[in-house]
Amino acid sequence: MAITRQVITSLQRDGTDMLGTKTLAIKIIDESIVSGSLLTVESNHFCVLKSRGAVLNVYETGQYALTTPDKPIIGSFVQGFFGGSSPWVYEVIYINRSKLLVRNQGVATSAEMAEMAYVVDYYIHVDTRDAALDLITHMPFNGVMIDTKEVADYAGPAIEQAINQVVQVTKMEQINEHIGEIREGVKGHLTDFLRTYGIMLNDLKVLILPKDERMRELISLQAIGLTPIEAVRYYLALRMAEKGLVSAPNAAAGLPYNIGAQPTGYIPMSNETGLR
Secondary structure, rough: OOEEEEEEEEEEEOOEEOOOEOOOOOOOOOOOOOOOOOEEEEEOOEEEEEEEEEEEEEOOOOOEEEOOOOOOOOHHHHHHHHHOOOOOEEEEEEEEEEOEEEEEEEEEEEEOEEEEEEEEEEEEOOHHHHHHHHHHHOOOOOOEEEEEHHHHHHHHHHHHHHHHHHOOOOOOOHHHHHHHHHHHHHHHHHHHHOOOOOOEEEEEEEEEEEEOOHHHHHHHHHHOOOOOOHHHHHHHHHHHHOOOOHHHHHHHHHOOOOOOOOOOOEEEEEEEEOOO
16 A cells, blocks of 8 residues: 655644643654655644654744655565554654643641642743753653643642642732742742743733632631631621521620520611501
8 A cells, every 4th residue: 555645733724833832842643754744833822743752853833744764665574563553653743832821729727727729820831942842751641632620630739739838828818929939949940840841921810719618708807807705606697697687696796695685786677666
């Protein structure tokens, strides 16, 4: 069977990009890639050509006619040793140069051992040909692609360590006062970690909140000027009001409620006062 040259591209038939906004690298393996095949590299991609584990070339934007050392073998020799296929197998790896958004989430503990949930959003990109080689050298493919979720899995321990260095020695209500310090710590750790994989870190955002929703509401109440005990009373009153309990104002004011008595702040109707 004759081997015909083909056009290799990252664009699909409908014009969409195989890499999209979530894929950092994708690998194309095709036994019909031979000398003379046309390789197209889009403006937001790098392309690495490999053969049997060796890197043959790294391409930037443009279209290239591949010059590969393969000599297609036809006949009984191929049939006997290679099942009729060409013995040369080439890998075309496209690397995304665009900025991609990655998210890491986890839990840290404050000085009081309270659980704090954190969310770290950051942008990454591969900037140079050498960085593209570092990526495919140090980050293995799990199948035919490397996506942003895999990058997040790799970066998770570095982010967790940087956050815990500050959070574990800081009281819960004081953590947001140190958010700038935490952000710089995460940025430094993450930059050094990703550099090994040829990935450049861009913008980064860190958000830390109490994991328990009740604790978040109590801290919010204290933020408007209530004392801790007042915040607890108002939180209780809000929950009681949601259930339709008439004693909710008493709970907010910290006053007892007696059966048959009017709730605190109750204004009687005119007919209840004897007025006509």
